[in-house]
Amino acid sequence: MRVLVVSYHPLEGSFTAATTARVLDTLARSGRHTIRHRDLHADGQTAAWTTPPDPPGSGPTPVADLRWCEAIVFVYPTWWSGQPAALTGWLQSTLAELTDRHDGSHTARPLRNVRRFAAVTSHGSSKLVNVAQGEGGKRVLSRGLRSRCHPLARMSWIALYGIDRSTTRSRDRFLDRITRRLGSW
């Protein structure tokens, strides 16, 4: 599969960096995928509503990435019950660009090529608190994004809750969970 990995965390030594490394390693080991990795922090994503067009010769744009892939893995920390603003902005601006056709009309499913996607994320608080908050981050992907993908697109939710009170052991178990869930892709 052609897999696009979109990761975001502003700090280099973060747990998200470790989960991103595990995601990339797991996908590479299976030998079945072509992988593209975009690190939104390294790419200088400022989460404006619309990103200025990339200068020519700077490689594939976010729009080209999304058109190219068959599967996406998002790796990010959950802040204020949802995706960080940088990832939200990346999604909103590229989707807006993909949705509007040149003749002024719109396409309902600009990501028909995407049949599978996963979210790998960590929450500071517990699952219970996140449910009380309405699980906004999960629903943005499982309802908002999925409605723009292939009608049969499936989502995998791979989440670590309560990272503020986690231990080395629980974090290791989470990394193994990533290997299990994404290893079968």
Added chain:
Amino acid sequence: MRILVVLADPDPSGFCHSVADRMNTSLKARGHDVVLRDLCAEGFRSAMSSDERAAYHGDDPALDPAVRAHAADVASAEALVFVYPTALTTLPAILKGWLERVMLPGVAFVFNSRHKVRPGLTHVRHVVGVATYPTGRAATMIANDNGRRTLTRALRLSTGLRTRVRWLALHPGDTATDGRRQLALTAVDELARRL
């Protein structure tokens, strides 16, 4: 009452600008002390920088003067009013970024000794939202209205559950014609009257 109105509409011709203006004049006419913050016009940076993330759990997490000014507005506000257009079922990125960068530990919440989050916005008695939606009522409900949940549930864990929430949802039909838009602005007046 001191009221902070936060407008986050990246489209300069968007209807949310009219809503925020109307809210501002209507609240001022009733003698409230209103601060209107237009995030896009200010050029508010939405992504948290590496330095800001590194300082997040420290003693002084507000590094940017713009963030400090916003945090001061929040600290003195008795009501928070949010005006935004819904995108991909949730808040526009710039408003999400405002939450992340301004609603810091010490401003919006504090961590107790067991690393649990405790409310820090108990002075906020009202949370008001006016959101426009690209979809109808049913589709918005199915998508979980994540922007509203973020502001009325995630943020409300910081204000305390005694805080009143009022929400005005404007679906495409509500802003389709001039007449409908006038009606919508009348509803904004009504919201302002009830504060």
